Amino acid sequence: MTNKEIANAFAQLAELMEFYEEESYKIRSYSNAYRVLRAVDQPLSGMSLNELKAINGVGDAIANKILELVQNGRMRLLDSYLEKTPAGIVALLGIKGMGVKKVQQLWKDLSIESPGELLYACNENRLSELKGFGLKTQQNLKEQIEYYFQSLEKYRWASVEKEADDLLDDLSDLFEKVSLSGAFKQLNPVLEAIDFVAETDDFTKLAEAAILNEAVDKGSSFEGRCKNSGVKIKIHKAEKGFFGEKLLQNSSSEQLFNIIKGKVSNFKDLDEKAIFEQAGLAFIPYELRDMPGIEKMTQIPDLIKLSDIKGVIHAHSDYSDGQTTLKVLADYVRSCGFSYLGITDHSQSAFYANGLKTDRVLKQWEEIEILNKGFDDFIILKGIESDIKNDGELDYEDEILKGFDFIIASIHSNLKMPEEKATARLIKAIENPYTSMLGHPTGRLLLARQGYPIDHKKVIDACAANKVAIEINANPLRLDLDYNFLPYAIEKGVKISINPDAHSKEGVHDLRYGVQVARKGLLTVENCINSFDAAEFLEALKK
Ligand SMILES: [Zn+2]
Ligand SMILES: [Zn+2]
Incomplete structure (x- = not known):
């Protein structure tokens, strides 16, 4: 356990105790512990009880709780508060810019119990008139919550749309053939990454361009995170002449792809339209390609626009x-x-x-x-x-x-x-x-x-x-x-x-x-x- 993690546990404890309006001297001692422990430059996890107590601002009670954390990975007192608090409230307290008073008020006045409900309330302009909030706070909170959701590794389609378009532009400068693919291309309301297919022999160009953070070449794909938002990105490699096949594979259900694969002998130089033709199927729009049994449909209806x-x-x-x-x-x-x-x-x-x-x-x-x-x-x-x-x-x-x-x-x-x-x-x-x-x-x-x-x-x-x-x-x-x-x-x-x-x-x-x-x-x-x-x-x- 790092010093930061230990310190954060005390910060959370202080916050939850404040939420339950416990005695203020206790709350103060835990939030003080947070500040002190963050600043310690030796690893707390290696220290004895006496060494811990020797730190200025760490008393007996705090030192014992640190030991408990280091030994068990948890702290009973903190757990007891976590157990009685709705998970959504804990999440709200963890969002930057929220603070205990605000969470209490939102809970009391608007029955908001989770970050999602709060985001919705911001979108519906509910906070602009609320005492102590206002338009500017509403906007700030909204941004914080969007970020919170992105950090949960799942994204709503609409919230990554701009990111996806911008990245496609960047990638188009690097690769001759590139397309969005996967869940984004299928217009799934929720996705776990933005997928692309790019025709390339190697990803060195991509690594050099440094478009992504935490970028890793995984052989068949290149993965990383969007620079601004941290959204997960996967770029799948199509070998020369097989862009159509790769795009089809990466934007269809496994079942659909296997059916088509069974009907097409050679994918070389075929685009998707040609692949569907060779397979004797109607062209299936991306948004339908994860629908079970879609390949049985002889004619795709004219979908609403x-x-x-x-x-x-x-x-x-x-x-x-x-x-x-x-x-x-x-x-x-x-x-x-x-x-x-x-x-x-x-x-x-x-x-x-x-x-x-x-x-x-x-x-x-x-x-x-x-x-x-x-x-x-x-x-x-x-x-x-x-x-x-x-x-x-x-x-x-x-x-x-x-x-x-x-x-x-x-x-x-x-x-x-x-x-x-x-x-x-x-x-x-x-x-x-x-x-x-x-x-x-x-x-x-x-x-x-x-x-x-x-x-x-x-x-x-x-x-x-x-x-x-x-x-x-x-x-x-x-x-x-x-x-x-x-x-x-x-x-x-x-x-x-x-x-x-x-x-x-x-x-x-x-x-x-x-x-x-x-x-x-x-x-x-x-x-x-x-x-x-x-x-x-x-x-x-x-x-
Ligand atoms: Zn309505
Ligand atoms: Zn309604």
């Missing part, structure tokens, strides 16, 4: 927790070339998000009608994101519910439920005659919060039976409905809407992440209702 999307459904204005006014948001959406905006602020139970009480719903409807008079090629639809209450009911009286053009029903509270309860709660809401669409079905936040477990098939069946559409929430943290359930939903005739859940103008562009996963689930325009025009969109939601 971002340019097919005509309406922005599910967006929040500053009536609830969005950053801009309804007018600014609508003008922006229109200027992006969309023909309608389905505004869906939060409903009244969502007090943390400034949900709309009835009078403010009426006020918003009034404003929508005025704004709509000013458009001849665009319309704002009166929607709402209604909380699904604990008993499965929606969040307004029928009188109000029937005034909306459409209603997205979503769960935002009491997320800790067993599968049976969660499924029943959703189905109750789906059966409500006013529900048009189910919002983010599981409440998950990728790499951050698992979400409540649901029986996806039962939920999809209920949507089919009640003519309720399901959203793919395109926020890259959510991507919920999970694309793996799309083929089943499509088979059951359930309509899908790809929704950005935008809380700002920029948030509208999250749509593309939703389209990406929709493609992975074989979604086409016929089943994607916000690729219809506004009248057809509403028609598709009619019971």
Whole structure:
């Protein structure tokens, strides 16, 4: 155990004791130990009890705890605090810039228990108004948390996108043939590294260019980390003439690659298109290449594209927790070339998000009608994101519910439920005659919060039976409905809407992440209702 590790254990102990508001003199002695031990230049792990006690600022209790750490690799007192603290809180305390007071406040005021929940709250602008936080702190925390997730060796696709593009540029200067590959190329929402394939006899050029940190030549690949962020990078070597084969291998499931390999005698100088032709298969887009059984598909359907999307459904204005006014948001959406905006602020139970009480719903409807008079090629639809209450009911009286053009029903509270309860709660809401669409079905936040477990098939069946559409929430943290359930939903005739859940103008562009996963689930325009025009969109939601 290094001095730093030993010192850090005391820092963590002090932090946890502060979190539980233990006596301050104890906390002080442990945080003092942290500072003292960090500065010791001889290895603590080799010292006797007396030697430890001879260090200025180390008393009997601290010295014994150091011995305990060195001998057992752990400290009982620290363990006892770790055991009673949710792992997410421990993780939050470990994030730079957080501090005990902030973690306590976030826990108390916003029920935030993990870094993922905090990141989501930052993205939804929840901290900007919180006492002691504000916009700048929110931005700082956001950056710290992104970093925290990257250090966990798993990355959301959207968070490494820029990195991947920049690296591709750098690598293109070095190699004649180079491509992104692997999980990134397959548009997987979560990945463990950014993969590339490069045609080269050796990686010396790469080593010389010093593009990566911690770079190692592993023979068939060259691995390292991105200089700025530490994201893991793998560059796979394709031998001259075999770029197509390597790219295919590195961006397909093993099963798919083996099937093709069995049908193609010689890959030399074949690009991927030629390989698929020789194998007698339709060209399989990258995003489908890890789908089990995809090779059996004789024709790949025309998958949905971002340019097919005509309406922005599910967006929040500053009536609830969005950053801009309804007018600014609508003008922006229109200027992006969309023909309608389905505004869906939060409903009244969502007090943390400034949900709309009835009078403010009426006020918003009034404003929508005025704004709509000013458009001849665009319309704002009166929607709402209604909380699904604990008993499965929606969040307004029928009188109000029937005034909306459409209603997205979503769960935002009491997320800790067993599968049976969660499924029943959703189905109750789906059966409500006013529900048009189910919002983010599981409440998950990728790499951050698992979400409540649901029986996806039962939920999809209920949507089919009640003519309720399901959203793919395109926020890259959510991507919920999970694309793996799309083929089943499509088979059951359930309509899908790809929704950005935008809380700002920029948030509208999250749509593309939703389209990406929709493609992975074989979604086409016929089943994607916000690729219809506004009248057809509403028609598709009619019971
Ligand atoms: Zn929501
Ligand atoms: Zn929302």
